[in-house]
Amino acid sequence: MSSPWGAHMRVERDWEGVAWLMLDRAGERVNSLSAAMLEEFDRVIGELEEDPPNGLVIASAKEAGFVPGADIDELEAIDSAAAARALAERGSKLFERIARLPFPTVALIRGHCLGGGLELALACTYRVVVDEPATRLGLPEVQLGIVPAWGGIRRLPALVGPPVALDLLLTGRRVSARRARKLGLADVCVAPRVMENAARRVVMSGRQCRHLPMRELLMATVLRRLVASRARARLAVRVRREHYPAPYAILDIWARHGGDASAVPDADPASLATLACSDTAHNLLRVFRLRERLQRLGLEAGGEPLQRVHVVGAGTMGGDIAALCADRGFDVTLQDERVEAIAAAIGRAVVGWRQRHRDDESAVRAARDRLVPDPEGHGIAHADLIIEAIAEDLDAKRTLFSRIEAAACTDAVLATNTSSLSIEAIARGMAKPRRLIGMHFFNPVARMPLVEVVSPRGAGRAAHSRALAFVHALGKLPLPVASAPGFLVNAALAPYLFEALRCVEDGIPPATIDEAMCAWGMQIGPVELVDRIGLDVALAAGRGLGLDPVPAQLAEHVEAGRLGAKSGQGYYRWKDGRAQAGAAPGAAPGLAGRLVAPLVAAAREALSRGVVADADLADAGMIFGAGFPPFTGGPLHSEARRQLTETEPETEDQEDVFP
């Protein structure tokens, strides 16, 4: 027997009287929960209430996954408190209804199960997760500047205990299927071949739901406020409420409103209405869209796919690029004239893979097997892509590329990871100089999401497309930029860093400068960043960009061998990989404005010279490549908004937000 068929889901009953509700949103690749979908869901649940099955399995008919969350377009459209409240209630009422069904329910989770999707799963009696790499569970709302409003803040701590729940809620972290089982988020974790049978057996099992151990039960009840205030203190170390109010709101909702987001009065700073209408949420949504746009650039680039990658230079950048490629399934040969350097790079790579794959030694082994030491450069002849990452020495790079060009396949993509040299200059010795493109990774490669893909004028489209698709396959965001000194990110970042160094010369203590910029929203202060980059590298980059005059102190430090973190002394003294900053004496009003202005100016300059195609891409580059604070929406976006608001006299002084 099979009952209601709708646009977005269907229900079938099997021989045991178990109803299978298959989510299948019409016209979309994924099951994002739109208003229309929730409405139909509500109707279907109503029909099931009238003719109750023995149990209900909620699963997805989509290849891509279970449910990726609420519909982003609808989130974006929220412009009033009423709209926010309506959205919150739509889902929370439905999920409450599902939670109260008189028969057992199970969510069968394969692929992504995020945000509203996980809140739906939490409303079910049981959760079965499928043990596949693509299976990811999490509540990433906080990353969009909003809060889970469909019962997640109430149900998650009750299921897995406050410590785990708050970690997931406040960071937006996603967990794997196995981890979900370990945390108690899922009841069973099974192989795909038995998932349907497992879901049927679990829903009919009548098994007891998980009870929290006494300690966590206490934390979730009588100690709730204490736990929340502790978490708030830890949170304050990481993010500031004025920049990112959402995680603070989550703690308020859990501690003061029983986890019910709808119970918060609209005027309260923790209310969904306040959050969803805030600049932060709009900007974070914008960042989400920018990310999607860069991903699409890679996804839709097309071109012949790459399999064999050859990396020349096993230093920090080359070694880390090779490690990333091998981890993402490419066959990699790593060349360096010093085989010791290759060995060291592989040693570093193994550490990184072990962290990424946790206990999965077979994944580490597979990556290791794919990363082949190649001191003599045999791999050049068969590689689909050759990435050069040797020291920034023009002559050495030129010689290398004329050799590479002679040995490589005619259709291989040739790329340099240079950050300060001109691609055209490097290509000058080549027979076909237009073959060379830039592929500029950022340090540390494993963590920085952006890769600048540089196409000099006249470069082939095919190589460009293949490079974009390759960067996407690495799990990175490709940013197409034109060939210009410093491309986009370094060209905009360097004037900001140099301005900070000039402030040091003006007598402002480094710690004060860094503190001011962190208070403004940067994750790391500019002076400390220079120390981390290396003073010699910064000086060379500044000279390459023609940023004259370079700060005199910087040149002195480099002269004296005080190169920053790597030498133990730069603008700060370094111990165990940390800058010994000490307390920041005094405050410097207007400092942030002084420092950010050159960055914004340089970004605008790059835009006007056509280094990036539009302002959104410039913002994306600075956010994902230079860590420009996401809550601002990017340098050009925030600058434009500032100019807009400055013309309105009734707005209060913006000095604190964006001096």
Place this chain on the structure above:
Amino acid sequence: MSEAIYIVDGARTPFLKARGGPGPFSAADLATACGTQLLARQPFAPNALDQVILGCASPAPDEANIARVVALRMGCGHRMPAWTTQRNCASGLQAIDSACAEIRLGRADLMLAGGVDALSRTPLLFSDAFVRWLADWRAERSLRARLRLLRRLRLRDLAPEPALLRGLTDPVIGQMMGQTAENLAARFGISRDEMDTWALRSHARAAAAREAGQFDEIVPLIGPDGRLYAADDGVRADSTPADLARLKPFFDRKYGNVTAGNSSQVTDGAAWLVLASERAVERHGLCPRARIVDCAWAALDPAEMGLGPVHACAPLLARNDLNGADIGLWEINEAFAAQVIACLRAWEDEDYCREEFGMDCGTGAPPIGRINIDGGAIALGHPVGATGPRIVLHLAAAMRREAVARGIATLCVGGGQGGAMLLEAVE
């Protein structure tokens, strides 16, 4: 032999001496690391091979059909047939011979054949008595029966037994390999001094060859900790006759002459060869380094297994209308110094030859200066399965260097067999 078979490339890992505990690489790790580096320099893609054959005397329990495990790990693809050969010390030579047979039969054109063993990783076994006791324990349910069983358990039953020692003991005659070498020493009157002199020669030759850069078939190994292993670690350029003389006999503890110093070293290592038919050479533009002409196998009394080379070379030479003088270079695996010397004595011994083969051995033993010119397993190590491919690969290189027309690589095989492979230079 209609079809010509060429060695077009090959590589081996450094041979790493077993130093008490398990080494840094499993057998599959060794063969994979060696093979990926070898395949990365070929003009063909790894999935263009027709088959992968790997010889291994003691794969770990999780390396069943280790050839297939390694083929998959090397990126040869799901469709790559792969199989493992086991013929003790000749496991790897058998892999090469089997690959040749496939090509000769016209069933394949491009083969990857090699050998591997990680002797440092051979397991410790429970004693048979303890295994039986455990089975009884699982069978008994009652407390009383289990108490009775507990009383039966003896401390000495708990002592683990190294699988390596069992593997190196002939199960039919109950003699350790080193004891079969003692048999030969007794039969041919080989002194401790002669053995040690051969061992010193092996180290000196290997050290000189390394100095001269003659081991360019070695590709580096890199441990998960980033440690680099670039060279064989058992070669001792500085050992003296006095050092060797101090060592105690290992196999016949009190009265024997075979010591750890004049035996091959227990090591971990892998070696691979790319073998191609004429067709494959043309299709992929490969560069032949030597031609494999023939391979012969023979068997003899397990107690004298060390004479295997003598027995295998006789039919090999006869079949190809050659005699010893036609062979410009020899690789005779040094399982034991006594065993190599015994082979030389047997070749010179008219009586032995007439007795064993009913004919003259021909021209007698090859000149010492033509044998193992770059050292042997006493200095380099003997990771059982990898040895055959190592000596064939090195012979091919040495033949080019010395501009020699023909060479033989031969080894003795535990259990009483011998294998020998005839190579011919290509222009």
